[in-house]
Each structure stands twice: as C-alpha cells, then as structure tokens.
Amino acid sequence: MSTDEVPTPTKSQRTRAAILAAARDHFGRFGYDRTSIRAIAAEASIDPSMVIRYFTSKQALFAAAVDVDLMMPDLTTASASRRGRLLVEHFLSRWEGELSDDVLVILLRTAVTDELVAERLRTVFVGQVAEALRPLVDDDLRRRAGLIASQLMGIAMARYLLRLPGMVDRDVAGLVADVAPTIQRYLAGKLPAV
Amino acid sequence: MSTDEVPTPTKSQRTRAAILAAARDHFGRFGYDRTSIRAIAAEASIDPSMVIRYFTSKQALFAAAVDVDLMMPDLTTASASRRGRLLVEHFLSRWEGELSDDVLVILLRTAVTDELVAERLRTVFVGQVAEALRPLVDDDLRRRAGLIASQLMGIAMARYLLRLPGMVDRDVAGLVADVAPTIQRYLAGKLPAV
DNA sequence: CCTGAAAGTCAACATCCGTTGACTTAACTG
C-alpha cells in the first residue's frame, strides 16, 4: 500500500478507464479510420465531447490507448534448444482468447495505413523484441530479429486478422509444433553467409 | 486480330484506364479509407463525377482496380528441392521495384480493416496459392499452404508495409537464402503428426 | 452544316466527422 501507486479507486476517472477500454475495443475491431469518437463515446455511455476533454484529440486517444508492452518472456533461463518453441507459445497464447483489444493487434491493423503508427511498431520491435533476443544471440541480431518478427507477424495476420483457412482451423499446439522449428532456426540456427 | 479482344486503342476509355491507374496508385499508397474519389479524379485530371460515372461507386471502383492474379509460377518443372527457393524468389521479385500499385499489397493493406476484402484475399489464397501447390503436395495441403502463406505475408508486412529494420536493410538474395529453407520445409518437409 | 449522342464540367445535396464553447448538474469543501 505504501509503494503501490494509486490504491484509490478514485472518483470518475473510472470514466477515463471506460473511454480507454471502449477505444481499445473499437480501434482493435475496426482500425483507426473506421472508429469514430462518437462510437467510442456511445460505448462508454458518455458524451463525445468528454472524450476530447479527457484526451485532447482522436490521435492522442489512440496513442494513450495503445501502450505496448509485449511482456517478452525471459528466454535465458530456458535451454537453448527450446527457446524457439517458447517464443512461439508466448505470442500464440497471448493472441488466443479474445484478441480484439490486444494492443499489438490494434497496432498491426493500423500500422499498414498510418506511417506514424508504423514508426511506433518499429520502435516496439527494436526496443522489445530485438532487446529480448540480444542476450541469446551473438551474431546477426538485427537479421535474426527481423526474420523472427516476419514469421510471427505473418501468423498474426494469417490466423487472426485475415482468418485464412489452413491457419484458423488449427489448434494452438499443432501450430506451435509446426512453426517452432522455423523460429528456432532463425534464432539460433546456422544462417547462410551474408 | 480476330480472336483478340478490342484491338482498338479506342476513344476515351483511355480515361477509364487512367482512373484505374490513379485508383491503384492511391489505394496502394494510402489504403481504402484514406483514398478519396476526389483525389483519384485529380490525379487522373478528371472530374470526380466521372469516376462515379465509369464505375458506379467507390467500392465498385476498388473491386475493379484490385483484380488479383498472383501469376504463380509452375513449380512442377523444378526439382523438388528447389521449389521452396523458387517460391520465395517469385514473390520477392514481384514486390521489389515500386510496389505501391501491386494489387496484392493493396489487398493486404485493406484486408485488415475490411471484412469483404479479407474474404477476397482468402479466396485468392485458396484459389491460387493452394491450387498451385496441389500438384506438389500429397498430404496436408491446407496446412502447408497456410504455413507458407503466413511466412510470405509476414515478409510482405515486415519489409514492404512496416519497413522493419532488419528486414529492409537486406538484399533480396540474402533474404531469399534465409527464408527458402523455411518455405521448403513447409512445402515438402516432414511436419509433426497432427 | 446540323444533329444527337457521348464525354466532361459544375454546383449542390445529404451525411458524417473531429472539435469547440456555453451551459447545466453533481460533488466536495469550508
């Protein structure tokens, strides 16, 4: 209680939280452009002007709603040969459940049409993915991180955003088993010279 | 000249082509929502109402502009061990150059926020990718096609749409060499049971 | 040259959007 921050379930900044939740829901399901402040306000049972009052603009609301923490697991404690599988499991388990308000999915949906959001996603991958991989990898960090990101994002796109057949009709365990060797090779396998 | 269709460089349905070109350019660069008919008309040096006159609506124009042909190569003539590499080379060479008006990129950009476009992309993958793979694969066609699609789409996202570091700063040959074994395994390698 | 259809222009419509300012209600403090 002493070091914890804001133990107070304080007044009506529950509305602030309600706005954020509604925003994440709408942004996640429809993307930035097709989400209107009016719709967010309606879902939060509040007036549209309040949304602007709490956050200054739609863009600022989006920025506040999408605060990314990939919660990358500590892979150094796992045996080297199992790290690829662990990485795949981490992302898939994160996305299973209802993923509509997963911030990473929101970012993916928006980054393809918004250069500022793309820049943000780049920062996340460099700062969190590449950084988590650094202690495991001695050579070609950027190269390996890029390859891993491409395969993981491809799965997110194919299975969760586009719902491609052949990807949606799989159970998580099977998918992990299929993809883990790929990630393991990108992570620690021998890659072709230059 | 007899069986060829419309050898005539006919009248001003060059404008029709101009509209389509401008539409592909804008849709490809900014996505569906951020492309206005007025902007397309301006780029085609024409009045916005003409765009509607030629195509009935913005949605119909999009549908007409995005007519997808992946031009999948015939992989059966290649030796079985090189087919993965060929597949990767095919897609990468297609996307290198200026890709802004590549219909597949336009589809990718739009499908993440538009369910109808996503459905269309699904049809393309089932009808063209899976179909091209059918003669090469004896088991688990959908499974293998889904895995391949996920890795290839992941590359498109990471390198061309999001421009992730570690993916943009590679030459094509190096990228092909890195990814080819993955595709080869998804295509013909032994996959875990069920 | 005249005519009539095709190609193109112009202005306006209805609608939705983000955002703003004036106003009213609720809640807390003295």
Add this chain to the structure above:
DNA sequence: CAGTTAAGTCAACGGATGTTGACTTTCAGG
C-alpha cells in the same frame, strides 16, 4: 448550507466525403 470546482450535456461550427442531376462541350455521321 453556500459556494467553488469538477463532471457531464447540448447544440453547433467548419470541413471533407460519396454521390447526384442539370448543364455544357466535343465530335462523328448524315
């Protein structure tokens, strides 16, 4: 209880969009 401040409502603004209909220009064919 009075009064100040925060929380919330209401109506409107200016702008952009897709789409429409009436009008004008272009131009081939008799």
